[in-house]
Amino acid sequence: MANTPYPQSYYAASANPVPPRPALQGEVETDVCIIGAGYTGLSSALFLLENGFKVSIVEAAKVGFGASGRNGGQIVNSYSRDIDVIERTVGPKQAQLLGQMAFEGGRIIRERVAKYNIQCDLKDGGVFAALTSKQMGHLESQKRLWERFGHNQLELMDQKRIREVVACDSYIGGMLDMSGGHIHPLNLALGEAAAVESLGGIIYEQTPAVRIERGANPVVHTPQGKVRAKFIIVAGNAYLGNLVPELAAKSMPCGTQVITTEPLGEELARTLLPQDYCVEDCNYLLDYYRLTSDKRLIFGGGVVYGARDPANIEAIIRPKMLKAFPQLKDVKIDYAWTGNFLLTLSRLPQVGRIGDNIYYSQGCSGHGVTYTHLAGKVLAEALRGQAERFDAFAGLPHYPFPGGQMLRVPFSAIGAWYYSLRDRLG
Template sequence: MANTPYPQSYYAASANAVPPRPVLQDDVETDVCVIGAGYTGLSSALFLLENGFRVTVLEAAKVGFGASGRNGGQIVNSYSRDIDVIERSVGPKQAQLLGEMAFEGGRIIRERVAKYQIQCDLKDGGVFAALNSKHMGHLESQKRLWERYGHTQLELLDERRIREVVACDNYVGGLLDMSGGHIHPLNLALGEAAAVESLGGTIYEQSAALRIERGANPVVHTAEGKVRAKFIIVAGNAYLGNLMPELAAKSMPCGTQVITTAPLGDELAKTLLPQDYCVEDCNYLLDYYRLTSDKRLIFGGGVVYGARDPANIEAIIRPKMLKAFPQLKDVKIDYAWTGNFLLTLSRLPQVGRLGDNIYYSQGCSGHGVTYTHLAGKVLAEALRGQAERFDAFADLPHYPFPGGQLLRTPFAALGAWYYGLRDKLGF
């Protein structure tokens, strides 16, 4: 039997201790079978358990193995395409619902951390950093847009103020969101999994869903067992494979790369990010970074379309880090890894139902830490018969990538090259 360990990341090396979880080797019955123990699956399971459902979670590897345990650890509000894009493409009622939900995921994370006493190094404050006047104009518009939907924990930063929060000479200003922030993402997932189990849920690891027998009482088959359920929630995202071909057709796995320095020490760390906020820039192919609890710098960026693993991650990301912080030229890199996220053509999440009892959410498009927690609540509401918010997502239009699966990677890479050129030229 295959045993898939965590990748060699900083998060895996610093993860909280957890008990081993069993492999499914029997036939079990449950109300809801959740496929995937990342944020979407764990959030769904928690909300369902809190509302009296019996829940069984199947994980192909280990809790948080995918993007949930490998991402930059940043709590960023809204969606990969912001509310103004949604407003232009859907009706006012749908836009209003989606706009109101755009800031809910971060609140859910904080509620979970407090309620279940999850140790995940939660810190408040996130900065969007502007590299030019066009970026700054976008942030001014974003502040007005978000405030129109009641999100008011925002401060525009001029060139002087942004120097007070990040020691990088490349920025002309920024936007501080105090409801943003950062966490140890794998420890958040592990804490949520422990909360699931504390409520009577069961999580099986190393138990990949291989086949779904659809029908009035669907059955999920693994290598050594099966789960009979009333409902199924498919929450595999970029690691789902071809289990549901109709979901794979409208999405594409993409990789992003992350490095982590050796410990910097309190003094150097405080000079880089004096308030310990996380930062992402405003480029289309953006860079993002933050400090860890033991004063390392985590720095990520770039996209590999088609989710190939680069041969030398440090060679890709270290120059980006040194462009922001040349003072780190002699600092050793202790960890480098890649992780996959699922991209949609619209860069908005895909939510829906297949038949009467198979629900799914996927395609966060690189903006998933907060959205996935909201998705779990919305999916749980739908299973309880409260579908208005679920329908607001399900009714978003989605299209397959041009050229099908064969050509989706080169087309997406070509588009990214164009936007990357625009980033470099500043227009």
């Protein structure tokens, strides 16, 4: 059977050592079979194991192979569409619940890191950087909105103040969220996987789910085995393929590109980001960046709809990096990679149940690091019969992409072109 290795990313090159995990051979029985060993699957597994469930995870490649091990590594609160949009969509009662949960994912990550002693370079502090006065106005209203839901670790920054935390001349201001922050995302996933195993959970790598046999006692079929379970959690996100056709129609994998410089040295690194916060700008197609523990700059941005891998990632992202930091013009790029996230038409996550025993969460739309950790908790609650928070997510509206799967890429690309034009025209 083909052995799928990690993509050649900085994260894979600097990952903590882990034992190899065998593929599933033969038949096993469990309470919950989770498809996918990324953050959603690992978070679900941890909450379930802590509550006495027997859990097996099947993973097509390796732990954190997908977006969980390739993302920008930023802990960003709330959802891809903020709470005010949710309120307009579903009304105040449901929005109240979702608003209360909007800051929980980051707390869960910090709890996991502390409880299971996960070595993932966790740092506090995330900056939203405004390029225009309109964006600054948006941050001011976002601060009021978040504070309404009890989120108070926020500071608005004027032009002078933002220069103290990021050496980029483009920004006119911003907002600092001290409950934001950054991590080595693959090491977080690997640490969570070790925690799952320490509680008796089993993870099978190189074990894709090829078919789900639905019914009262569902079975997940893999190339050389099967898992009989009481419940199934589908946590494949952008790497699920067509395993569950009704989910594939309502979502679209998108690629985002990331580069990592050579080590910059303490002095240069400190001039760029003196407090070691992570940064994202407020454009629709945003740029995001941060320093690693060995003082490299990780810089990401851009979206490729339909998730093809662009030929030259460095050619796409390096100019964005130099626009922010012209002082890096002679710096070498050591790593460049692409990773897929799952976009939904509403840009809100899709959570639900198929039949009585197949649960799913997908479509973080680029806001996955914190949301997936919350999703794991919400899914675990639902399996224990506490469905109020699950139902709040499940009640969000979902729309199929116009024109079905064939037209979803061009439609979304046109939409993105419109928004990037709007960003450029301010």
